[in-house]
Amino acid sequence: MTNNQAIKTVGIAGTGAIGTAVAKAIIKGINGLKLTHVSDLNGGLDGIPNVSFDELAENCDIIIECLPPKAVPPLAERVIKAQKEFIMISGCALLMFPEILELQHSMPENTRKPIIVPSGALAGIDGIKALKELGIISSKIASTKPPVGFKGAPHIVKNNIDLTKINQKTKLFSGNAIEAAQGFPANVNVAATLSLAGIGAEKTQVEIWADPEAKGNAHEITVEGQYSKLTSKIENMPDPANPKSSMLAAQSIVSVLKDINNSVIVL
Template identity: 35%
Template sequence: MLKAGIIGYGTLGKSIAELIVSKQAGNVELKSVLVRRKPDGWDSAQQTFALTSEEEEFFNGDLDIIIESAGHQALHMYGEKVLSSGSHLVVLSVGALGDTRFYENLQASAEQHRKQIIIPSAAIAGLDRITAGALGEMEEITLITRKHPRSWAGTIAEEKVNLEALTEPVCIYEGNARESSKLFPQSVNVSAALSLAGVGFENTKVQVFADPTIKTNTHTIKAKGYFGEVEISVSNVPYEQNPKSSPIVAMSVAKVMKNLTSAVVIGV
């Protein structure tokens, strides 16, 4: 049985915990979750895992794998510590890896401690195809992300347009993945994952739209290369309490866990 821990207990962290506890993530036991502070009304007697704000207690828990679901700052704070403590690291705040020096240090730590940094498909599809295609010449990769204006609240998009007044789709960003992952850290981590799978941050084109005509979060990948061409679109239902993300992200993490503990693995 795989012993797992989670950093962060927000909307995503809770969803991942529920999937593990309900055994939808394979033969995995959730041992503990690291939080800044315990939520009001938390009753440890009614839970099968520990909730702790004590870092040393968490990292000394002999965990096989730790899932980061707490944002870029948390990954910077704890990424190397996860690996040095003897755990594999599942990264959800992939945009933080746009920091080249940080990413290189994290890779070096993983190699030193013989652990893996695992990046799930999360909100997009087709990373297996892109990773395979990148073994040959890749001519271009573009990501087009569309979300309802409410999903861009609290981002730089508010400086560009009046989100509440939009009546038609507006492109709020066009550029490369390195810049987009910095400008929209909670919303376009998918561009970072795509970059790492394919042709890098500078060469991955990104378009970001605020679209009042849709209710879902949509991502379209267009790629062309030696392997041929591919166009993949996904439409994700957002969390009501956190429209920047979607339940499929937690489900993708559960799939990672299941793959690690199953005799048969499909879609890698």
């Protein structure tokens, strides 16, 4: 960091598996950043003030969202209105609650700060963004997890699916990313990220598979353009702190934070 570079204050909303991993990385040291506040219903982190969403937005230059999707709208409203930098790991909240992007687009362009959606548990976003410039014809993601990873998802509850009875690889869902975000809000952040980077939620096809043999969570993307076809598969072991989550997602936020002051940025 140079002498005239001001320290940016960082706040984390949600100090569960991902929020805590990101907090540890900032406390260990990320050039030019200081973790000053957190906001969590369940106590937060030792030694860091645990404050309301209002205070988080007011006091921090950068706010990192690591909440369950349904808790995101009130935070997003405060951060966008305060015109602070906003990093969102629950990309599916942008599909589930379109009012967030409506508010963002209503802010004056000259003072508006971007909403940053990290790549999360996904790989290949760089290629998809480049492919989009030439036109994407089709975009699909197939996500596979052990059955327990889908426990409590609205689609599972609504259709009375007994996850304990799944004894071979089974397709649970096929539809577009908007439908997937409603049925599996905690599991389809990757589909939301793909649609935001690619051809939008309505045209992004999503398949969700439960596999009792799966050791972790796998995401396979196939994106076709006129001149290129991109396939990417990533397998992530579940985060021990939250089996529904992924360690890579936390580190994708850390990588975004490091880029803020890096002298060479590879995207």
